[in-house]
Amino acid sequence: MKISYTRIFPGRFDSLAHIAEFVIQAAECAGLDDRETYALQLAVDEACSNIIQHAYGGEDQGEIECTYHITDTGLTVMLRDYGRPFDPSAIPDPEMPTDLDTCTGGGLGLYFMRQLMDEVHFEFTPDSGNILTMTKRKETD
């Protein structure tokens, strides 16, 4: 069984709730449990917020193409934008804060994506845009 669906959302922060609805529905179809669905929702939200803020440099500068593939083992979400590419390997995980004074609360977006998803893959091409592919597998009983 393989089901795929694509929707294009305007690169605006008020799209985030609609993108969440779209992926939550997909997660339910894929049979992910509540915890896996929340993890997926958070990873996708962080990715899309980064696209709007960093790749496009603000709202209304471009679109976010969101595609999901439901497979027997879980769900893959692909996000495509045409903004500025970046080097994900150059962005380290944030240091765990030891106290409030030194805690910045920054740099968590990519860290959450890496921690919460089973696979995270970036591809940057001049013609096809920036493609982020993230997979969440169902926990096997």
Added chain:
Amino acid sequence: MQVTTDQFKRCNLVTVTGRIDSNTTPQLFKVFDSIIAENRFKIVFDMGGVEFISSAGLRVLINTQKTCKRWNRGELVLANVTQKIYQVMDLAGFISMFKFYDSVVEAVGNF
């Protein structure tokens, strides 16, 4: 996201339902900021109705906590945090930055 605020003698209560994401975070920041602007630094945040919070929302909590705790004048405490959100805060290393309460009554009683 819906926000309601209440002022008690010793603290203020902020109650949110819905999503705290990059779209709604500025609204939440303004709510905390307006309480702080009245020189009130003891705040209970009831998160029982929060369906979702992103890193942008968590950053607002951290920054509000820093402002409230300055010169020991107060604190932001959290009530009714759901397990899913608690797990994400744990992943971020934020658990030790806040007191967590199972009810608003207990949280208000802290002050």
